[in-house]
Amino acid sequence: MRSSNIKETIALQLENGAAYLLALIWMLPLIYAFWSAFHPSEYATRFDLFAPLTLDNFREAWSRAPFARYFLNTFILVSIILCAQFILCTLAAYAFARFEFPGKSLAFGLVLLQLMIMPEVLIVENYVTMSQIGLVDSIVGIGLPYMASAFGIFLLRQTFKTIPKELEEAAKVEGCGPFQILWKVYVPLARPTYVAFGLVSVSYHWNNFLWPLVITNSVTTRPLTVGLAIFGAPESGVDWSIITAGTLLAVAPLLVAFLLFQRQFVQSFMHAGIK
Amino acid sequence: MLTKLKHHAGKWTLAAALGLGMASSASAVDLTMYYPVAVGGPLTKVVDGMVEDFEKANPDINVNAIYAGNYNDARIKALAALQSGEPAQTSVMFSIDIYELIEQGAIVPYDDVVETEEEKAWLNSFYPALMENGKTQGKTWGIPFQRSTIVMYYNKDAFREAGLDPENPPATWDELVEAGKKLTKKNGDTVEQWGAMIPSTGYPYWMFGALAMQNGQTLMNSEGNETYFNAPATIEALQYWQDLGNKHGIMPSGTIEWATLRQNFLEGKTAMMWHSTGNLTAVKNDASFDFGVAMLPAQKRRGTPTGGGNFYIFEKSSPEERKAAIKLIRFLTEPERTAEWSIGTGYLGTGPDAYATPELTQYVKDFPPAAVARDQLEFATAELSTFQNGRVRKLLDDAIQSVLIGDKTPAEALDSAQKQADRLLKNYR
Numbered sequence: 001m002r003s004s005n006i007k008e009t010i011a012l013q014l015e016n017g018a019a020y021l022l023a024l025i026w027m028l029p030l031i032y033a034f035w036s037a038f039h040p041s042e043y044a045t046r047f048d049l050f051a052p053l054t055l056d057n058f059r060e061a062w063s064r065a066p067f068a069r070y071f072l073n074t075f076i077l078v079s080i081i082l083c084a085q086f087i088l089c090t091l092a093a094y095a096f097a098r099f100e101f102p103g104k105s106l107a108f109g110l111v112l113l114q115l116m117i118m119p120e121v122l123i124v125e126n127y128v129t130m131s132q133i134g135l136v137d138s139i140v141g142i143g144l145p146y147m148a149s150a151f152g153i154f155l156l157r158q159t160f161k162t163i164p165k166e167l168e169e170a171a172k173v174e175g176c177g178p179f180q181i182l183w184k185v186y187v188p189l190a191r192p193t194y195v196a197f198g199l200v201s202v203s204y205h206w207n208n209f210l211w212p213l214v215i216t217n218s219v220t221t222r223p224l225t226v227g228l229a230i231f232g233a234p235e236s237g238v239d240w241s242i243i244t245a246g247t248l249l250a251v252a253p254l255l256v257a258f259l260l261f262q263r264q265f266v267q268s269f270m271h272a273g274i275k
Numbered sequence: 276m277l278t279k280l281k282h283h284a285g286k287w288t289l290a291a292a293l294g295l296g297m298a299s300s301a302s303a304v305d306l307t308m309y310y311p312v313a314v315g316g317p318l319t320k321v322v323d324g325m326v327e328d329f330e331k332a333n334p335d336i337n338v339n340a341i342y343a344g345n346y347n348d349a350r351i352k353a354l355a356a357l358q359s360g361e362p363a364q365t366s367v368m369f370s371i372d373i374y375e376l377i378e379q380g381a382i383v384p385y386d387d388v389v390e391t392e393e394e395k396a397w398l399n400s401f402y403p404a405l406m407e408n409g410k411t412q413g414k415t416w417g418i419p420f421q422r423s424t425i426v427m428y429y430n431k432d433a434f435r436e437a438g439l440d441p442e443n444p445p446a447t448w449d450e451l452v453e454a455g456k457k458l459t460k461k462n463g464d465t466v467e468q469w470g471a472m473i474p475s476t477g478y479p480y481w482m483f484g485a486l487a488m489q490n491g492q493t494l495m496n497s498e499g500n501e502t503y504f505n506a507p508a509t510i511e512a513l514q515y516w517q518d519l520g521n522k523h524g525i526m527p528s529g530t531i532e533w534a535t536l537r538q539n540f541l542e543g544k545t546a547m548m549w550h551s552t553g554n555l556t557a558v559k560n561d562a563s564f565d566f567g568v569a570m571l572p573a574q575k576r577r578g579t580p581t582g583g584g585n586f587y588i589f590e591k592s593s594p595e596e597r598k599a600a601i602k603l604i605r606f607l608t609e610p611e612r613t614a615e616w617s618i619g620t621g622y623l624g625t626g627p628d629a630y631a632t633p634e635l636t637q638y639v640k641d642f643p644p645a646a647v648a649r650d651q652l653e654f655a656t657a658e659l660s661t662f663q664n665g666r667v668r669k670l671l672d673d674a675i676q677s678v679l680i681g682d683k684t685p686a687e688a689l690d691s692a693q694k695q696a697d698r699l700l701k702n703y704r
Contacts, residue, residue: 128360
């Protein structure tokens with residue numbers, strides 16, 4: 001009895017230790033970014049506990065690029081994408097989950113197929129499409145190819161399928177039409193899935209780089225990541241202090257939001273089954 | 276039939292109207308130019324400033340200069356735009372992309388665009404070594420803009436401390452090893468200061484091009500359809516690189532990060548580094564010690580590849596646009612502006628007349644390291660550039676890294692790289 005207790009404690013501690021270790025490894029780049037962003041560049045790759053602290057790197061990074069504008073662009077971009085995704089994916093998922101129509105499984109197969117294609121492969125093709133409808137160099141143009149997210153449709157369909165039919169029937173008895181059922185039954189019950197998908201979507205589009213770079217031409221449309229890239233210097237090597245300061249500026253809103261709403265996020269992920 | 280006729284008539288009137296309109300507004304031309312930024316810092320502002328000056332001097336040409344990420348991103352962006360019919364007339368792109376751009380039919384040779392004797396003379400006003408990556412099939416496709424070579428930065432204070440003559444940096448492979456041994460400082464088992472560092476991530480093939488050239492061997496032919504990866508002199512060169520770390524112990528064994536090397540040098544973790552001359556201004560601004568710049572050492576001869584970006588003109592452009600593009604490129608490569616660009620970045624002045632400008636003459640006088648890259652051009656060769664460039668380059672990069680981390684011998688690694696390169700390039704011969 002006792003020995004099995006001890007064994008359990010040891011196992012638990014090992015598990016905890018491993019978790020802390022993983023967390024530490026995951027956080028190292030972030031810790032490094034904090035270190036080098038707040039110290040003069042002489043200390044960028046040298047550890048000295050008493051190294052002087054400074055905000056010059058942030059000032060320098062901020063002055064070298066119109067970050068305020070880039071923030072706004074990124075914010076608009078992720079908002080547009082998220083709204084469009086919620087609407088499109090909800091409707092599509094509802095149809096796939098609860099309605100019978102000819103060609104349903106074929107259509108769903110096509111949606112799943114989209115999951116397997118890396119968006120980077122389609123850059124040139126997407127560019128041609130955007131150019132034909134005149135959306136090159138616009139924020140909508142950056143977002144459009146991502147709005148009908150296969151991942152979102154799939155995720156929501158699975159969630160809708162787990163919701164008991166009885167609830168739907170009860171709503172019908174109360175006199176709800178299909179849209180009311182969707183709005184009053186399915187959407188509220190799928191809330192954790194929405195939060196989880198929203199988080200994945202926002203962080204993906206906040207960080208997306210290559211496509212926005214290709215499709216944008218001007219300061220008024222460029223998102224943060226593209227603006228940040230002028231600090232990366234393939235030929236001469238990087239000024240770490242400045243680039244980490246710029247990176248922290250870019251990730252700060254996401255980081256703060258995550259820390260504030262950490263509990264909700266984690267719970268949503270548990271509910272939604274995305275690990 | 277009638278509608279068809281109407282349609283045609285419409286087109287003609289439109290064309291006529293356009294023609295008239297163009298004549299009356301002195302034919303304003305819109306140019307779109309992409310440019311990558313390959314060195315850090317506020318250089319986008321420098322480029323934008325130069326473009327503004329150009330527009331002031333040429334009110335009939337509007338230039339839309341678009342910053343396009345690094346060399347890779349710029350190529351993807353330009354090709355995507357061309358594919359979709361978005362207007363783009365000229366771009367600065369990696370000099371070694373030339374074969375890919377030709378293969379895709381994306382660019383036109385300058386020989387087809389220049390008309391006057393003056394323009395033809397301009398084509399010949401650059402250093403020949405810088406034109407090597409821009410010429411093939413007997414034509415000129417690229418005009419040098421942001422170009423570099425590899426130079427050796429060394430810490431003069433460390434040289435003095437080790438009892439070496441700071442004005443006499445190593446000039447041969449053997450001297451490099453000798454000096455490196457004196458400069459390597461150990462504290463017990465940990466090395467406090469390495470003798471030298473040659474970066475082996477990022478652009479290993481580029482550094483290796485220098486070593487091979489110094490051993491008397493180029494890596495490819497000028498048609499871009501043959502590589503010499505397993506020539507005996509190439510294998511020797513890779514052996515030397517590996518020996519610096521493994522046998523002589525003057526360089527860390529394994530790979531050395533490209534992106535942090537400058538920082539390592541500035542912090543005194545290495546007494547010498549091989550790096551792009553594009554770093555010169557940054558090192559000058561940040562070094563807290565006395566530093567020098569030297570040509571790379573020689574084995575059979577001195578040698579370095581050139582590097583950097585060229586101006587290209589896209590095939591999808593009208594004759595007027597091409598003419599305007601030539602005007603723009605000529606403006607941006609004028610000696611005064613090249614001099615300004617060179618002082619601001621450390622990149623090479625691309626022609627002898629740039630170094631004849633008062634500004635650059637004075638700068639070189641006050642800061643002699645700025646002349647090293649130029650003087651070294653005499654020994655320079657083209658950067659590795661072939662058809663199927665990305666894949667061929669990757670073969671060599673992988674071979675180099677597998678040798679440096681001790682997975683393979685130089686002969687094994689380079690033999691297999693050559694075999695695979697042969698397979699890729701067979702169709703282009």
